Amino acid sequence: MFTLDDTDRRLLRQLQAVGDGGGDAGLSDLAARCGVTVATASRRLARLENAGVIEGYEAVIDWRALGFAVEVSLRVNLDKTQPRAFDDFIDAARDIPEVMDIQTFLGRVDVRLTVLARDMRHYQEIYRDRILALPHINDIEALVLVSDVKNSESLPL
Secondary structure, X not given: OOOOOHHHHHHHHHHHHHHHHHOOOOHHHHHHHHOOOHHHHHHHHHHHHHOOOOOOOOOOOOXXXXXXXXXXXXXXXXXXXXXXXXXXXXXXXXXXXXXXXXXXXXXXXXXXXXXXXXXXXXXXXXXXXXXXXXXXXXXXXXXXXXXXXXXXXXXXX
């Protein structure tokens, strides 16, 4: 486990704030927000990246602005009597471009897929033509997103 000091925590908090709508964080802005020099911020970020604490940086894209109005979460239970049920299902689900997330679970639900579609007609096409064709489905439940109440990946540092 990597040990964080106060400077590391400040840097990570500020990076998370940017990801949660806290503004643009160029290196000099980030350093100023954390009360350190640009050189210190650069060294610390490199150290956090090399340690695997920071896995990368990403652009957050509003899929609604690109015409995708429907998000559906599919809870899938697989036929676990089939030896390759998980592998076959996940391999096939990866090939559907509208499937944004694939998560596996222990418990009542085996897999959760997040599907984005332009509208309900588009979702129906995806569901009928591609989702239902996925292998080893035993049961499936669809949950249509109504609103995001809280959507944050920030850690309490």
